[in-house]
Amino acid sequence: xxxxxxxxxxxxxxxxxxxxxxCSPISGxxxxxxxxxTPGQGLQFLFEYFSETQRNKGNFxxxxxxxxxxxxxxxxxxxxxxxxxxxxxxxxSNFYGGAEETQYFxxxxxxxxx
Amino acid sequence: xxxxTQPDIHITVSEGASLELRCNYSYGATPYLxxxxxSPGQGLQLLLKYFxxxxxxQGIKGFEAEFKRSQSSFNLxxxxxxxxxxxxxxxxxxxxxxxxxxxxxxxxxxxx
Numbered sequence: 001x002x003x004x005x006x007x008x009x010x011x012x013x014x015x016x017x018x019x020x021x022x023c024s025p026i027s028g029x030x031x032x033x034x035x036x037x038t039p040g041q042g043l044q045f046l047f048e049y050f051s052e053t054q055r056n057k058g059n060f061x062x063x064x065x066x067x068x069x070x071x072x073x074x075x076x077x078x079x080x081x082x083x084x085x086x087x088x089x090x091x092x093s094n095f096y097g098g099a100e101e102t103q104y105f106x107x108x109x110x111x112x113x114x
Numbered sequence: 115x116x117x118x119t120q121p122d123i124h125i126t127v128s129e130g131a132s133l134e135l136r137c138n139y140s141y142g143a144t145p146y147l148x149x150x151x152x153s154p155g156q157g158l159q160l161l162l163k164y165f166x167x168x169x170x171x172q173g174i175k176g177f178e179a180e181f182k183r184s185q186s187s188f189n190l191x192x193x194x195x196x197x198x199x200x201x202x203x204x205x206x207x208x209x210x211x212x213x214x215x216x217x218x219x220x221x222x223x224x225x226x
Contacts, residue, residue: 004157033212043204043216056213090157094212103148103212105158 002027004093004106012112018079021109023091025072031055031094032074033103034066038087048094049074078111086113116141118207120217127195128225135190135220137179137205147188148206148214149179158204164188175199200224 005024013019025032033056034046045058049068066076078085088108095102119138127133139145146165150158162173169181179190188205202221208214 031212033214035214035216042218043206043214045213045215048212056211058213092158092212096210102160102163103214104160105150107157 004091004104006089006091006106006109008109009107010110010112012114013081014114015081015083017081018077019081019111020075020077021089021091021111023074023076023093023106025074025091025093026095026104029093029095029104030072031096032068032072033092033094034074034076035090035092036060036087037090037108038084043090046076046089050094081113083113086111116145116207116209116215118205118215118217120203120205120220122220123218124221124223126223126225129197130194133190133192133195133199133222135203135205135222137188137190137217138186139188139205139207140186141207141209143209145207146209147179147181148208149173149177149188149190150204150206150216151175152202152204152219154201161190161203195222195224197224197226 007022031050033048037043048056052068063079068074090108091106092103117140148163149161161177164171164181202219205217206214
């Protein structure tokens with residue numbers, strides 16, 4: 001079974017631009033979570049989608065948004081980029097199933113904002 | 115509010131020695147607890163998880179963790195460390211909604 005795929009793996013943008021990151025979860029998983037990892041703030045939850053619906057959202061400004069498609073693939077978008085948005089963005093594929101519930105992370109997209 | 119504290123920022127251990135990483139959590143209900151490992155430039159790999167049942171949980175790579183509700187702890191252990199265990203380790207807590215809160219991480223260095 002293929003793992004979690006994130007594209008692109010690396011990205012360089014300038015302040016004020018917007019960016020879209022993509023995540024394909026493990027086949028059969030209907031939920032995707034997004035996290036931001038920075039040296040200063042650590043790992044922070046952005047949002048979670050289940051069957052195309054956002055169920056949870058972290059404490060991030062409205063510039064951060066996401067969506068999920070019918071095939072469970074998810075995208076997150078950051079508009080009007082700021083220097084502080086430079087981070088590793090991790091996507092997790094979530095499986096709900098009693099004792100088998102678990103969360104698998106992708107390799108991440110490293111975003112550098114100049 | 116949920117939170118995780120990993121008191122040790124950095125631990126150095128000799129190869130073959132035992133390792134214990136501490137994790138204390140705060141959560142208002144029955145927690146889901148996780149340990150993840152991250153190698154430089156990589157994503158997170160799940161080592162083990164606790165949802166319910168037996169409080170001693172076995173994971174991959176020879177790791178185990180013990181859930182102690184009275185101490186709000188979920189410490190990770192390995193009896194004999196290998197050089198490949200050098201990495202950063204994260205403890206996380208959440209509920210059944212996968213909204214996880216992570217600790218700041220513990221970096222493990224393994225010396226020969």
